[in-house]
Amino acid sequence: MRYSGFKVFLEGLRGQSGWKPVWRDPEPKPVYDVVIIGGGGHGLSTAYYLAKNHGLTNVAVLEKGYLGGGNVGRNTTIVRANYFLPGNSEFYSHSMKLWEGLAADLNYNVMHSQRGLINLFHSDGQRDAFARRGNAMINQGDDAVLLDREGVRSYLPYLDFDNPRFPVYGGLLHPRGGTARHDAVAWGYARGADRRGVDLLQQCEVTGIDIEGGQVTGVQTTRGPIKAKKVAMIAAGRSGQVAAMAGMRLPIESHVLQAFVTEGLKPVIDHVISFGMGHFYISQSDKGGLVFGGDLDFYASYAQRGNLPMAEHVMEAGMALMPMIGQARVLRSWGGIMDMSPDGSPIIDRTATKGLYLNCGWCYGGFKAVPASGFATAHLIATDRPHETAARFRLDRFATGRGLMDEEGTGAQHNLH
Amino acid sequence: MRLTCPHCGERDLREFAYKGDALALSRPEANAELQAWHEYLHIRDNPAGPTRELWYHTPCGSWMVAERDTATHAVHRTMTPAEATK
Ligand SMILES: Cc1cc2nc3c(=O)[nH]c(=O)nc-3n(C[C@H](O)[C@H](O)[C@H](O)COP(=O)(O)OP(=O)(O)OC[C@H]3O[C@@H](n4cnc5c(N)ncnc54)[C@H](O)[C@@H]3O)c2cc1C
Numbered sequence: 114m115r116y117s118g119f120k121v122f123l124e125g126l127r128g129q130s131g132w133k134p135v136w137r138d139p140e141p142k143p144v145y146d147v148v149i150i151g152g153g154g155h156g157l158s159t160a161y162y163l164a165k166n167h168g169l170t171n172v173a174v175l176e177k178g179y180l181g182g183g184n185v186g187r188n189t190t191i192v193r194a195n196y197f198l199p200g201n202s203e204f205y206s207h208s209m210k211l212w213e214g215l216a217a218d219l220n221y222n223v224m225h226s227q228r229g230l231i232n233l234f235h236s237d238g239q240r241d242a243f244a245r246r247g248n249a250m251i252n253q254g255d256d257a258v259l260l261d262r263e264g265v266r267s268y269l270p271y272l273d274f275d276n277p278r279f280p281v282y283g284g285l286l287h288p289r290g291g292t293a294r295h296d297a298v299a300w301g302y303a304r305g306a307d308r309r310g311v312d313l314l315q316q317c318e319v320t321g322i323d324i325e326g327g328q329v330t331g332v333q334t335t336r337g338p339i340k341a342k343k344v345a346m347i348a349a350g351r352s353g354q355v356a357a358m359a360g361m362r363l364p365i366e367s368h369v370l371q372a373f374v375t376e377g378l379k380p381v382i383d384h385v386i387s388f389g390m391g392h393f394y395i396s397q398s399d400k401g402g403l404v405f406g407g408d409l410d411f412y413a414s415y416a417q418r419g420n421l422p423m424a425e426h427v428m429e430a431g432m433a434l435m436p437m438i439g440q441a442r443v444l445r446s447w448g449g450i451m452d453m454s455p456d457g458s459p460i461i462d463r464t465a466t467k468g469l470y471l472n473c474g475w476c477y478g479g480f481k482a483v484p485a486s487g488f489a490t491a492h493l494i495a496t497d498r499p500h501e502t503a504a505r506f507r508l509d510r511f512a513t514g515r516g517l518m519d520e521e522g523t524g525a526q527h528n529l530h
Numbered sequence: 531m532r533l534t535c536p537h538c539g540e541r542d543l544r545e546f547a548y549k550g551d552a553l554a555l556s557r558p559e560a561n562a563e564l565q566a567w568h569e570y571l572h573i574r575d576n577p578a579g580p581t582r583e584l585w586y587h588t589p590c591g592s593w594m595v596a597e598r599d600t601a602t603h604a605v606h607r608t609m610t611p612a613e614a615t616k
């Protein structure tokens with residue numbers, strides 16, 4: 114079923130009785146060409162592009178819970194292409210271009226809203242660093258505008274510009290940055306993959322990966338064994354457990370990141386605001402809730418919930434930046450499991466086992482990557498060669514020290530990103 | 531989550547800094563193979579369950595080893611690094 118304005122109108126007349134389930138709920142087949150472990154954003158987009166770009170449709174996505182129940186449904190939905198280092202720059206730039214055509218491509222409203230992202234700075238040194246980042250973004254072909262204090266005030270008059278600790282000196286505006294509806298992205302890719310013949314198998318936990326003579330042959334699951342010529346591990350925070358089934362140990366540590374949402378308010382925050390010095394960022398969802406978050410709790414965790422000290426820290430930073438939000442009431446807070454890599458950049462690569470592929474290390478920024486990651490991972494699986502936009506996301510960069518992508522310049526070590 | 535400093539007793543999480551997997555206590559010999567250094571620096575078991583890690587208690591300036599569960603946030607045992615490596 115294609116969605117259209119006409120269809121919505123027609124269903125309005127027919128009492129909404131003609132809508133059908135958006136994807137099938139098939140039984141697992143005994144054999145697939147490609148099995149994808151993990152039905153998050155990256156697994157679903159990989160399946161979609163395998164079918165769309167490479168004509169591979171004998172594909173299954175195996176999800177232990179329900180589609181979109183992981184981080185893809187827990188993130189704060191910021192989409193941006195403001196990276197600095199070669200490797201990341203071209204990849205996120207490609208992702209932004211895919212985002213811009215995504216709703217039309219998927220025939221699904223992902224509510225991508227390019228409302229503009231403003232990164233604030235608070236000193237001359239920080240201004241220089243942001244001017245440099247802006248130039249790197251422009252060199253990459255993306256957009257960036259350096260705003261002075263009055264420029265920021267024209268967009269965000271409600272900030273506390275004279276905060277004694279972090280007075281606002283200006284900001285780097287990324288006009289094409291913004292947000293999207295996280296669930297819709299998962300559902301849109303799921304529907305697109307299903308329509309092209311991909312089997313989406315939910316409640317199907319992978320419990321083992323079968324390898325014979327250095328070649329992957331299939332997986333063991335809670336819904337029985339499934340044979341496959343190629344297997345992709347795309348399990349985000351659970352990557353360590355999944356890779357262990359293939360006898361691999363990864364350069365990944367899983368940490369908890371929290372987020373918060375207030376009750377719905379009338380439109381008040383029109384942009385995405387990032388207050389890096391306070392570890393705070395905020396936007397307003399289309400439902401009206403102020404969606405905000407901060408830094409990792411900074412300890413290893415799989416609990417999908419954090420502790421109160423970080424919640425307090427985030428609220429304090431929000432109050433320092435925009436005292437007006439003290440009036441809003443927080444409705445909910447939650448946490449997700451982040452697959453943190455030592456240099457803060459991701460991995461899309463082959464493994465030492467033939468036919469076994471790895472996609473992980475998205476840290477706290479993998480939502481915006483969903484389109485380009487699926488695009489590149491599908492290319493890697495189909496052709497056995499990295500896609501040019503993801504050519505530097507090599508797994509061996511940690512062992513060799515070549516090609517590390519440490520955006521923050523803090524060192525390629527765990528717990529620094 | 532509250533942690534027990536071996537010197538100061540049970541304290542609020544805010545007083546502690548996480549310093550990573552306790553594997554950091556098993557530093558390879560200076561002339562070890564590159565692979566050993568790679569594993570020491572980058573590779574992690576990353577367990578969903580019981581783990582051993584290093585924490586730093588900021589007020590008293592001492593390090594400690596905590597046995598903790600990453601799935602539940604329960605803290606089972608804490609000790610000084612000297613006790614942990616005995
Ligand atoms: C609070 C928070 C805020 C964030 N904010 C942003 C943001 O603003 N912008 C941004 O770009 N990124 C953000 N992120 C990061 C982003 O959400 C993640 O990097 C990204 O979603 C991870 O990829 P994924 O969608 O594939 O992961 P997931 O949705 O977690 O998918 C992995 C799937 O694998 C499944 N799985 C695991 N093990 C198995 C198994 N053995 N068998 C079968 N299935 C298995 C899981 O159930 C899960 O559904 C945020 C994350 C959090 C938690």
Ligand SMILES: [Zn+2]
Binds near residue numbers: 536538539589590591
């Ligand atoms: Zn102490």
